[in-house]
Amino acid sequence: MAKIPRNFRLLEELEKGEKGIGDGSCSYGLEDGDDIMMSHWNGTIIGPGHTVHENRIYSLKITCGEDYPDKPPTIQFISRVNLPFVNQTNGTVDPSKLPVLAHWNRNNSIETVLVEIRREMASFNNRKLPQPPEGSTF
């Protein structure tokens, strides 16, 4: 099967992000609409309900390198968050600690990453982790 080239793939994702497909719990879009390489993205995750994250909006930066989607994007939290896979000094997500990045396959998308991170927030171990004050950033 023919591989979808990087930019086609990202264009598809961009459109999906703008149209807001999904329940809105995760959202993403290009940081700068004029970025023809479509490398730098913004993402938001709305904290899952019934957890410490409820009603919080977490912003993150997503960078899709040249090898995307063969290689996973790099993710960095802008909003401070306490999660085991997030570096507490600069907010970067450790790919080895987040299964979706560790076992990346090219069918995954920015959306899958955000959804997975959100799922991690709601996991038993993370749902009650003490969190820094809302609105603080790395």
Place this chain on the structure above:
Amino acid sequence: MSSTADAPASPSSSDIQINVKGPNELKLQITISTDKTVAELKQAIADKSDVPADRQRLIYSGRVLKDEDALATYKIQSSHTIHMVKGAARSATASTQPAAAQPLPTMQAGQNIHDPLTQLNSHMGYGLMAGLNPFADMGLNPNDPNMMQSMLNSPQFLQQMSSVMSNPAVLDQLIASNPQLAAMGPQVRQVFQSERFRQMMSNPETLRMMLQMSSMMRESGVAPGMGGFGGAGGAGAFPAPGLPSHARQAQGQDAQSPPALGAPPAGAGALPNPFGAFFPPPLGAAPSASPASPTGTPGAAGAQPGATPDPLGGMGMFNPALMQQMLSMWGAGGAGAGAAGGADPLGLGAFGGLGGLGSPPAPTNTRPPEERFEVQLQQLQDMGFTNASQNIRALLATGGNVHSAIEYILNGGGL
């Protein structure tokens, strides 16, 4: 909004139609010029939904939209979707606490309904949130979940109650100290002095029965909507200034909670009010709580909470609608309904009056909640709830019950 009016002012080319997706499957289509700011968009959304602009948080393409930015900043295009999240009001500070009391009914649903004390406290929490704590100077800590129990078990208290009621001087003082009671005229005294009333006051079994009844009531499906409403009733049962007794009568008649409390009308309005007609205005209901009342139990239930300071009041036993539910459940007649209505203002008085009596020697508790709930706060902290102010609010709302406080926090309360 009207396109004809807007057309000359803004070129139609900058008008875009955006989809707004919000909580509870909310979907809106809004046509707006990209010159407009995010704040204006929020207002437009507020007009079309029930979410006030200051509680909206809009997200587009992975970014949280800032109020002061023009929509053009975000390069939003027609048919794009903006997600709306309902957050706490931006100015969520201690001073806006009364408004924040609104989430409480939701929390009610998540609570352990088998624990009557939880319910007591949750409604008290409501009252507290509204900034009403008339008992602070009374040396009673209404947040103490054990207060009610220990009072019920204390023969001194019951005895005191009984002797208080039989002392006409005390009654005078009590009545005089409460404008609502005073307004009710001589019947009040009659009621207070009635043998039956006194009996009820001094019978621990009756008190306990009432507790059970109320918990039963909650379980019987009156629950979630009642949550807020019961709270409202509870709050109303405080000798609240500015809530004249006739207003409370009216409250009974249309089963509406006082709007000042910010209690959601949902549920309240939906409650049937078959006994509305039995409340003869303005205070005809009062005398029917006197010994002549043929229905012992329901009447008792209504009159009783008056004797005991806060918890019962908070329980919503004063809530006329609840009383009616109860009465209809028990198949009691119109007289009973009258008694219930009468018991309401009555209870009010008894309770306001107690303040002046210097009732049971409970430890004074004017310490700040941080200190009072030190142990519980530490527990919450250890469990990973680090939002200290939320913890305090949760503990206040649940009367220091850590278990309920956790439920409360997990349901998003106190934020």
